[in-house]
Amino acid sequence: MIASDLRSGVDQLGDMIAEAKVIVPFTGAGISTESGIPDFRSPGGLWTRNRPIPYDEFVASQDARDEAWRRRFAMEPTFAAAKPGRGHRALASLYKAGKIPAIVTQNIDNLHQNSGFAAEHVIELHGNTTYARCIGCGESYGLAWVKERMDATSYAPDCPGCGEPVKTATISFGQAMPEDAMRRATELAQHCDLFLAIGSSLVVWPAAGFPMLAKNCGARLVIINNEPTEQDELADLVIRHDIGETLGPFVGN
Numbered sequence: 651m652i653a654s655d656l657r658s659g660v661d662q663l664g665d666m667i668a669e670a671k672v673i674v675p676f677t678g679a680g681i682s683t684e685s686g687i688p689d690f691r692s693p694g695g696l697w698t699r700n701r702p703i704p705y706d707e708f709v710a711s712q713d714a715r716d717e718a719w720r721r722r723f724a725m726e727p728t729f730a731a732a733k734p735g736r737g738h739r740a741l742a743s744l745y746k747a748g749k750i751p752a753i754v755t756q757n758i759d760n761l762h763q764n765s766g767f768a769a770e771h772v773i774e775l776h777g778n779t780t781y782a783r784c785i786g787c788g789e790s791y792g793l794a795w796v797k798e799r800m801d802a803t804s805y806a807p808d809c810p811g812c813g814e815p816v817k818t819a820t821i822s823f824g825q826a827m828p829e830d831a832m833r834r835a836t837e838l839a840q841h842c843d844l845f846l847a848i849g850s851s852l853v854v855w856p857a858a859g860f861p862m863l864a865k866n867c868g869a870r871l872v873i874i875n876n877e878p879t880e881q882d883e884l885a886d887l888v889i890r891h892d893i894g895e896t897l898g899p900f901v902g903n
């Protein structure tokens with residue numbers, strides 16, 4: 651059911667939150683636009699400017715790796731300046747209140763951790779762009795380490811340990827999903843009584859399967875997004891408004 655207006659949506663959401671014992675939020679890029687990070691599919695979003703570089707291309711081509719890292723460093727001022735918005739802070743308040751055991755996110759921006767979630771309670775389906783990893787041995791590297799090498803040689807570096815390419819710790823199109831994160835997200839979706847899909851166009855699979863899974867396992871499903879999604883008809887409540895405006899009233903002290 652689509653909330654008739656913002657006020658009624660917030661009231662109904664408040665009742666559902668009060669009645670729920672275990673809430674699992676599932677977030678997408680829309681929760682971070684208030685923090686200044688563009689999403690993928692809105693006008694002016696990242697996809698309208700740059701075609702994503704698929705994993706195979708990154709692995710096969712030094713040029714693709716150089717381009718991927720140039721793009722990443724071009725975004726660095728945006729990521730570095732981003733602070734959690736009202737949506738992040740509202741969810742962190744519910745987490746502190748013991749209503750949310752862990753959060754499932756498609757985002758790679760670390761803003762849920764920055765808003766107060768313990769890192770082990772943020773299940774990142776698409777990884778994290780605030781550090782780098784060797785795609786061979788998995789060794790972690792800071793972005794400053796990569797930047798230094800790119801500045802010195804103009805090439806994206808390989809891992810000094812095993813010689814394989816170093817990539818942001820994100821999951822690219824065509825790259826295998828992280829098994830542990832998928833397993834934990836599945837368990838959470840199966841065992842919550844309220845599932846909140848927030849700021850996702852729900853078109854990137856397999857991540858987009860979690861709202862449906864939660865609903866099929868008996869949870870109430872709420873979708874908060876400023877444009878329609880393909881799964882709106884499954885939801886018990888659809889709030890088609892700004893996320894900051896919708897979740898602002900749930901930010902605690």
Ligand code: NAD
Nearest residue numbers: 678679680682689690691757758759849850851876892893
């Ligand atoms: P998406 O761009 O496909 O969808 C975002 C949705 O949020 C859109 O439907 C948009 O209309 C809506 N939205 C944007 N701002 C909003 C606001 N203030 N209030 C309400 N709705 C708002 O993003 P997705 O579904 O997360 O999937 C894209 C992929 O992009 C994800 O896998 C993610 O890894 C990646 N990504 C992440 C970030 C980030 O970490 N912040 C940013 C861009 C892309």
